[in-house]
Amino acid sequence: MNLKDTIRDVKDFPKKGIIFKDITTLLKDPKAISIAVEELYKLVKDKKITKVVGIESRGFILGAALALKLGVGFIPIRKPGKLPAERIAESYSLEYGTDSIEIHKDAIEQGDVVLLHDDLLATGGTMKAACNLVERLSGKVGQISFLIELSFLKGRENLNGYDVHSLIQYDSE
Amino acid sequence: MNLKDTIRDVKDFPKKGIIFKDITTLLKDPKAISIAVEELYKLVKDKKITKVVGIESRGFILGAALALKLGVGFIPIRKPGKLPAERIAESYSLEYGTDSIEIHKDAIEQGDVVLLHDDLLATGGTMKAACNLVERLSGKVGQISFLIELSFLKGRENLNGYDVHSLIQYDSE
Numbered sequence: 001m002n003l004k005d006t007i008r009d010v011k012d013f014p015k016k017g018i019i020f021k022d023i024t025t026l027l028k029d030p031k032a033i034s035i036a037v038e039e040l041y042k043l044v045k046d047k048k049i050t051k052v053v054g055i056e057s058r059g060f061i062l063g064a065a066l067a068l069k070l071g072v073g074f075i076p077i078r079k080p081g082k083l084p085a086e087r088i089a090e091s092y093s094l095e096y097g098t099d100s101i102e103i104h105k106d107a108i109e110q111g112d113v114v115l116l117h118d119d120l121l122a123t124g125g126t127m128k129a130a131c132n133l134v135e136r137l138s139g140k141v142g143q144i145s146f147l148i149e150l151s152f153l154k155g156r157e158n159l160n161g162y163d164v165h166s167l168i169q170y171d172s173e
Numbered sequence: 174m175n176l177k178d179t180i181r182d183v184k185d186f187p188k189k190g191i192i193f194k195d196i197t198t199l200l201k202d203p204k205a206i207s208i209a210v211e212e213l214y215k216l217v218k219d220k221k222i223t224k225v226v227g228i229e230s231r232g233f234i235l236g237a238a239l240a241l242k243l244g245v246g247f248i249p250i251r252k253p254g255k256l257p258a259e260r261i262a263e264s265y266s267l268e269y270g271t272d273s274i275e276i277h278k279d280a281i282e283q284g285d286v287v288l289l290h291d292d293l294l295a296t297g298g299t300m301k302a303a304c305n306l307v308e309r310l311s312g313k314v315g316q317i318s319f320l321i322e323l324s325f326l327k328g329r330e331n332l333n334g335y336d337v338h339s340l341i342q343y344d345s346e
Contacts, residue, residue, distance in 0.1 A: 084187070
């Protein structure tokens, strides 16, 4: 089974001229979702991961499944105002303006080796901010994984020095 | 292990006077997250479920894990403007005003028996809207499950006629 065949292209979403890679067609296919988790698990199973961090909100979907398979805890990184307890934030640049993400202060401890997971690598801005959050809490980024990588946007350059993996790559729009 | 002991009370979140039930302390505990999924799975494993629907965004966390354990596909119900393909929407009442949620039109087919999952049952408004979405697409609601139920808010009354389960109940604030 080729996982790429289960991804749906949606034209002009979220705005005109963009071709959106829709993962909901992968997720609803029992074989595809199971293969995706299995492949992501195989990439990371020997990395001595102690926690999985998923980025809101599509990163929660397979992130938690990976944590359960690895037998470790799951940590959500969320948009501002969603996490209730003491937290730290990181900002990152968007095409116009900035956005930010947050993590609970007690989510990561010294010695933690973290798998960071999100569904899609575009420019890498969000994931770089997520790495900063983990490292500010004295965690080590053990691996970064994505379901999809838009290789033509060169997001990997933003994540230099990390062990970065993706299951499906697109070399052009 | 008592799962309730892993839930953290956060005072005055999201606003003064509210005691927020924080599940992140359950999720980060490897034993607790694993027991939670196992218990939710046991409740539903004989219900001939063909799809699991999780509600954005905390419902994605254990919803997808349950889909994988059941060997079925996972369907996200999302806030407006997030799903890229053809979709339908349902509105529901909030304390002040209304909100709405959406599902892809091709997410559910006639004959599907659906497990609907979310982290918390409060008044039940969101979940009732989710049931309506599934039924408008000719799916059958096979079970509804929550990690936490705020029993004193009587959300079950909104979900009359459905098979409703929760792992942790609070009889008072």
